[in-house]
Amino acid sequence: MAKKLRILSTFKRDYQKLPSGIKDKTDKQLGFLLNNPGHPSLNLHPVQGTRGIWEGYIDYHYRFTFELDGDFYVLRKVGTHDILKKP
Secondary structure (H helix, E strand, O other), X not given: OOOEEEEXXXXXXXXXXXXXXXXXXXXXXHHHHHHOOOOOOOOOEEOOOOOOEEEEEXXXXXXXXXXXXXXXXXXXXXXXXXXXXXX
């Protein structure tokens, strides 16, 4: 069964602050997450020092974090690489 997105308020708040070009890239990467999570541009991997939190790439500078919960990708944060300091 295909996974779905659950979007936390922290992700929504972060997303609203992104430049429009980064929002477009984020939307594209989230499409890959849903339809082809093995896509190499996502570079999915666990966030070091956490339990169950994953990181995905939007581009060289921007990232998003998520957790897996059954059939859902729970989107936590999105922003520059600095979001990983408080995933």
